[in-house]
Amino acid sequence: MTDRTEDEVKRAPGRSAFIDGMSASPGVAIGRAFTVDRRRIRTPKYHISAEQAEAEIERLEAAIDMSERQLQDIENRLSRDSDSQEHVLIVRAHRLMLRDEMLVDKARDLIIEEHANAEWALRRTVRRIKKSFDLIRDEYFRERRSDIDFVSDRIIRNLMGHIVDLEEAPPENSIVVAHDLSPADTIMLSRHSILGIVTDVGARTSHSAIVARALEIPAVVGAAGVSEIAGNGDRIIIDGTRGHVVLWPSQREVRTYRAARRRYLAHEEELLAERDLPAKTKDGHRVQLFGNIEFDKELDSVITHGGDGIGLYRTEFLYVGRKDLPTEEEHYEVYRRLLDRADGLPVIIRTFDLGGDKVPIPGRAREPNPAMGLRAVRFSLNRPDIFKTQLRALLRAGVHGDLRIMFPLISGPAELEEVKACLKEASAELAGQDVPHREDVPVGIMVELPSAAVVADRLAASCDFFSIGTNDLIQYALGIDRQNRDVAYLYKPSHLAILRLLKTIAEAGKEAGIPVSICGEMAGDPMNVPLLLAMGLDSFSMNALSIPMVKRIIRAMTLDECRDLLRRAMELSSIDEIEKLVRGEMIARFPEELAG
Amino acid sequence: MKVQEAYLEVVNDLGLHARAAVKLVVEANKFDSYVMLSREGTPEVNAKSIMGVLTLAAGKGSVVKVRCEGDDAEEALEALRGLFRSGFEDESQAKEKPGTEAND
Numbered sequence: 180m181t182d183r184t185e186d187e188v189k190r191a192p193g194r195s196a197f198i199d200g201m202s203a204s205p206g207v208a209i210g211r212a213f214t215v216d217r218r219r220i221r222t223p224k225y226h227i228s229a230e231q232a233e234a235e236i237e238r239l240e241a242a243i244d245m246s247e248r249q250l251q252d253i254e255n256r257l258s259r260d261s262d263s264q265e266h267v268l269i270v271r272a273h274r275l276m277l278r279d280e281m282l283v284d285k286a287r288d289l290i291i292e293e294h295a296n297a298e299w300a301l302r303r304t305v306r307r308i309k310k311s312f313d314l315i316r317d318e319y320f321r322e323r324r325s326d327i328d329f330v331s332d333r334i335i336r337n338l339m340g341h342i343v344d345l346e347e348a349p350p351e352n353s354i355v356v357a358h359d360l361s362p363a364d365t366i367m368l369s370r371h372s373i374l375g376i377v378t379d380v381g382a383r384t385s386h387s388a389i390v391a392r393a394l395e396i397p398a399v400v401g402a403a404g405v406s407e408i409a410g411n412g413d414r415i416i417i418d419g420t421r422g423h424v425v426l427w428p429s430q431r432e433v434r435t436y437r438a439a440r441r442r443y444l445a446h447e448e449e450l451l452a453e454r455d456l457p458a459k460t461k462d463g464h465r466v467q468l469f470g471n472i473e474f475d476k477e478l479d480s481v482i483t484h485g486g487d488g489i490g491l492y493r494t495e496f497l498y499v500g501r502k503d504l505p506t507e508e509e510h511y512e513v514y515r516r517l518l519d520r521a522d523g524l525p526v527i528i529r530t531f532d533l534g535g536d537k538v539p540i541p542g543r544a545r546e547p548n549p550a551m552g553l554r555a556v557r558f559s560l561n562r563p564d565i566f567k568t569q570l571r572a573l574l575r576a577g578v579h580g581d582l583r584i585m586f587p588l589i590s591g592p593a594e595l596e597e598v599k600a601c602l603k604e605a606s607a608e609l610a611g612q613d614v615p616h617r618e619d620v621p622v623g624i625m626v627e628l629p630s631a632a633v634v635a636d637r638l639a640a641s642c643d644f645f646s647i648g649t650n651d652l653i654q655y656a657l658g659i660d661r662q663n664r665d666v667a668y669l670y671k672p673s674h675l676a677i678l679r680l681l682k683t684i685a686e687a688g689k690e691a692g693i694p695v696s697i698c699g700e701m702a703g704d705p706m707n708v709p710l711l712l713a714m715g716l717d718s719f720s721m722n723a724l725s726i727p728m729v730k731r732i733i734r735a736m737t738l739d740e741c742r743d744l745l746r747r748a749m750e751l752s753s754i755d756e757i758e759k760l761v762r763g764e765m766i767a768r769f770p771e772e773l774a775g
Numbered sequence: 776m777k778v779q780e781a782y783l784e785v786v787n788d789l790g791l792h793a794r795a796a797v798k799l800v801v802e803a804n805k806f807d808s809y810v811m812l813s814r815e816g817t818p819e820v821n822a823k824s825i826m827g828v829l830t831l832a833a834g835k836g837s838v839v840k841v842r843c844e845g846d847d848a849e850e851a852l853e854a855l856r857g858l859f860r861s862g863f864e865d866e867s868q869a870k871e872k873p874g875t876e877a878n879d
Contacts, residue, residue, distance in 0.1 A: 272793045275800055275825040282826065311830050319792060320832035326793070327826065506788050 195428045200377065200402030202422035203388035205724055207440035208375035208397045209416045209433060212409040212426075213353035215360065222335060224299040227290070235290050239297040242337040243277050249333070250274045269326070276330040281308055298335050305331045319502040349373055354415050358406045360387045375399075375417045377424050379406050391419075392480060399424055450727030454485030458719075458730045460712065462737040467718035468726050469527075471698055475517040480723040485730055488525035490646065490720020491585075491698045492517065494569065495533050504565060510572030518580030525581045527646065527696075527720075529625065530559060530569055532587040550660070555588035556598055563601055570605040577617030585646055589624040592637045599641070625698075627651035632680040639691035646720070647684055649699025653677055672701045673757040678710065678749055685714040696720055705773060706765050708732045713745035732769065777808075779848040782838050783855065787862030790834035795863035800825045802854055808845025810855070814838065822855070 227235050254270045276282065282304055289300035305327055315321040349355065354375045355368055368376070368390070376391050381400035391398030397419025409415060409426055416425040416436045420443065425432055459465045469490025470481030481489065497505045497513065518526060534546065534554035546552035559566035573584050586598050599622065609616045626632055627648030639645065649672060654661060656676055659669050671677075681697075688695035696718040701707050703721030705728050711719065712733065719729060744764055748757050766773050785791055791799065803810040803822035810822035812831055819842070820827030833839055839859075843851040858864070 268794045268797060271797050272825060275797060279824045279826045280821065281824050308826055315830065315832045317832045317834060320829055323793065323829045503789065 195432055196408065196426040198402045198405050198424040198426065200399040200405075200422050200424060201381075202419055203376075203381070203400040204391035204396060204398040205420040205443070206375075206395075206397035207416070207418050207420065207436055207443055208354055209428075209436055209440065210352040210354040210374040210414075211350070212356045212411060212413045212415045213349040213373070214406060214409060214411045215355060215357040216406075222298045222302045223296065223339070224302075225296050226294045227296055229294065232291050232294065235297050236287055238338065239283075239286060239290070239301070239334075242297070242334050243283070245337045246277050246330075246333045247274060249337075250277070273326060273330050273333075276327060277334070282327075282331070298338050301331055301334060301338075322502065354417055356406050356409045356415065357387075375419065377402050377405055377415075377417050379403055392477065395480075447727075450731065451484070453731060453734070454483070454727060456485075456730070456734065458487075458733045460733055460736055460738050460741075462739065464712070464738045466712065466716065466733065467696075468730055468733075469525075469696070469698075469718055469720035470723045470726065471720050472723070475513070475520050477723065478517065478520050481726070482524075484723045484726040486723060486726050487718075488527075488581075489517075489521065490527055490696055490718060492526060492528045494528060494531050498531060498533055504568070507568045507572045510569050511575050514572060514576035514582070515579050518576055518582060521580055523581060525583060527583045527585050527623070527644075528573060529585045529587055530556070530566070530573075534558060550654070556586050556594060557588065559586075560594070560597055560601070566601055567605050567608075570602050571609060571614075571616075574602075574606055574609055574616040574618070574620060575614060577620040578615055582617070583621040583623060583644065585623045585625060585644075587625045587648070588627060588651070589638065590628050590630045591634055592641065595624060595638060595641060623693075625651075626684050627655070629656045629680065632656075632684050635684045635687035636690065639687045639693055642693065644694045644696065645684060645688045646696040646698050647681060647716075649677075649681075649697060649701040652680065652699070653701075656680060671754045671758070672704075672707060673748075673754050673761065675749065675752060675754075675757065678745075678757075681711075682714050682749075685716055689715055694718065703729060705729055705732045705769070706761055709736060709741035709744045709765070710748065710761065712736070712738060713741040728772065731772065735769070776844060777846065777848040779843045779852040781841050781852055781856060783841055783859040785833050785835055785837050785839065785859065788835055790837065791828060791831060791839075791863075793829070796825055796828045798863050799828055799855070799858060802858055803851070805854070806843070806845070806847045806851035808843045808848045808851045810851055811842045811844075813840045813842075815840075 250270050250273055254267055254274070282301070285304040285307065286297070286300040289295045289303055290297060295303065308327055309324045312321055312324045312327075348371045349368075353373050354377060355373055356377050358379045359381060360368070360376070360378060373396065375396050376387050376398040378387055378400050379402060381387060388398055388400055397417055399417050399419055399422055402424045405424055405426070414427055414433075416428050416432065418424070418436065418439070425436070428436070457465055458468045467487040468485065469488050470477070470484070470486040471491040471493075472478060472481060472489055473493045473496055478489065497510060514528060532555045534549045534552055553561060573582065576582060584602070586595070589595050589598070602622065606616065606618050610618070621643035623642050623644035623646060624631070624638060625648040626635060626638070626645050627650075629652065631638060632652065635645070653659070653670060653672055653674075657669060657671075657674060659666050661667050661670050685695050694717040695715075697711060697716050698720035700721075702711065702719040703725035708729055721729065744761065748760055751757050751760060787795060789795065800823060811819040812822050812828065813819040814831055814833060814837055817831065820831055822828060822841070831839065841852060841855055843849075845851070
């Protein structure tokens with residue numbers, strides 16, 4: 180057949196499609212696609228007769244009524260969850276828009292006077308309203324255009340009898356396939372049992388990814404095009420651990436992934452069985468295992484995976500993807516909620532590690548070399564007004580739990596003093612205003628610049644803890660941009676220079692009697708565990724999912740054998756030799772866990 | 776028919792953004808009077824229309840002229856005055872932040 184469409188070819192039996200995406204939540208799911216269409220619909224345009232006008236208006240009003248009921252329903256479901264207050268307000272604004280005279284009266288006029296059908300009349304009205312928004316200079320208000328689209332799309336879908344919300348439960352074995360999911364969609368979905376989620380767009384931080392992790396189901400985001408080619412009910416496999424999708428899998432692929440799924444589940448179960456045991460070596464050396472998180476919901480995952488607290492809470496999300504700066508109250512609410520959830524466990528919050536290009540302020544300039552530019556504390560000190568808003572909120576939140584504040588990218592003692600002075604000012608302000616706060620919140624720094632590592636002894640004298648940020652430390656020390664494919668291969672934690680830097684930092688901390696933690700990716704790699712233990716680090720902070728494996732390794736080793744391995748590794752010179760030694764020893768020691 | 780007018784300042788940090796606009800529209804709809812809003816150089820918009828209120832694009836510090844016309848114009852104006860003054864009861868404002876009251 181020569182006139183087969185491209186689609187039919189793709190769906191030809193026996194030919195599967197592999198789509199690469201990003202891992203958003205680990206695990207493997209094998210099921211059938213449940214497609215959720217959120218793209219724009221085509222608006223039918225036709226003229227009605229004068230006699231039909233009244234009926235057409237009734238049709239419009241019925242669609243508005245139906246839309247109102249749907250939004251009311253969503254609002255009711257949202258209100259039960261305290262995290263969703265922001266969504267509730269959005270839904271409320273949408274409900275008011277449904278009944279707005281600017282929308283309804285004008286559409287009615289067009290039906291009567293120009294004999295336009297309801298869908299067309301509405302679309303034309305919306306276009307007109309949006310024009311008055313286009314003129315607005317303020318970006319926030321201008322962007323309310325998208326809310327008007329959302330509302331009018333809903334009415335039009337109702338007029339056309341399309342499914343508007345995910346009202347019916349997805350069938351068993353469903354994997355949700357969508358271009359993107361709205362907050363309302365994800366909340367509806369989380370009430371049904373689904374096997375996994377895959378979307379065309381999105382990042383690890385998008386709403387669907389967070390919900391998937393909270394539900395502990397696999398998810399892949401950024402699988403471009405998946406919603407275009409997957410049909411409802413098509414067989415689909417998602418590998419949330421590796422971040423890809425197999426559409427229309429062959430029998431053989433199904434078998435392969437079934438095995439992968441079994442392995443993953445067995446492994447999870449086995450590791451979780453050990454979650455309540457302490458991270459202690461066989462000879463009794465106890466360390467703490469913390470989680471790195473970005474959203475308070477992820478805290479639960481850290482705890483279920485046996486974490487002892489939060490070693491790194493990133494606050495950048497408060498600033499990005501919005502048109503204005505977060506207020507002190509917004510900061511405070513977020514921190515207080517996190518501390519409430521942590522229920523007494525230690526929580527280290529890092530002040531924002533952003534460059535001026537990411538913060539929503541006017542006049543932000545592009546920098547030729549952002550990694551070495553105005554970012555993190557440099558930016559904070561450049562804009563003390565923005566910085567102090569966060570510091571005030573942190574100090575206020577300090578009364579609600581075991582909070583510790585951490586400053587990123589400190590380069591030396593003078594900078595640390597400057598940052599501490601800001602904190603002191605914030606504290607004095609709060610005291611002057613009689614606002615409850617905790618004055619003596621422990622203050623630590625990220626040691627992630629080689630300069631800070633070299634003068635770690637001086638820095639240790641004036642802060643309460645260190646946390647080694649290996650991702651940046653390795654980049655800066657080795658002069659390698661990890662994003663640059665040509666040199667990324669040189670990014671190696673096993674470089675002798677890195678081991679020496681880590682040792683220097685750990686010793687400086689010990690000398691001063693302050694705890695030293697490590698919070699880069701290096702901390703979550705089981706191969707590095709003995710080296711880090713031998714250096715005498717007090718805590719390891721990592722992705723929640725890495726905690727069980729690291730704990731298992733720690734519990735199986737003695738400090739003496741770790742020290743012996745570190746000593747032998749540091750006698751070698753090249754990255755290859757060091758890696759070969761450590762990997763060889765570890766794989767021999769843990770064949771089941773680490774081989775393959 | 777009574778007519779009442781006042782110039783009210785937007786004092787909350789986020790201005791008349793969606794959350795505040797919802798409150799304003801809900802409040803205005805409680806009255807029979809016409810309630811019209813405008814800023815210098817902008818056409819009047821109906822305070823009972825959320826889209827209208829949003830097109831005002833009134834950020835913090837902007838002054839909004841409120842004109843109420845009808846039997847309950849006085850009550851309507853008073854209610855709106857209260858809302859503007861409280862910063863639209865924005866949680867991101869006022870509450871637990873005694874420092875902000877000092878400027879009044």
